[in-house]
Amino acid sequence: MTTEKIFATLKPIIAIYLPEDVPVSAIVESSDLTGELNINSAHLVDVVLDVEDAFDIEFANQDMEALRTVQDAIDIIYKKTT
Numbered sequence: 001m002t003t004e005k006i007f008a009t010l011k012p013i014i015a016i017y018l019p020e021d022v023p024v025s026a027i028v029e030s031s032d033l034t035g036e037l038n039i040n041s042a043h044l045v046d047v048v049l050d051v052e053d054a055f056d057i058e059f060a061n062q063d064m065e066a067l068r069t070v071q072d073a074i075d076i077i078y079k080k081t082t
Helices: 003-016 041-053 061-066 070-079
Strands: none
Touching: 003 041, 003 070, 041 070, 061 070
């Protein structure tokens, strides 16, 4: 799976958990999930659970600790699906 396809699948998952004041267009690879996108920690767990279901993967504790940006998520997913 390409990183472009991963991002295309990941973006709508993240969009569900954006606060009302953050537009979907703000989701780019360099976006900080909790900083720029204002996703709270509870919703970040929901994002991870949805990603695990969508890609049929499992995030380990070290994956969660490394998850800061959209690109981090793409990299983790890519490593686990290739």
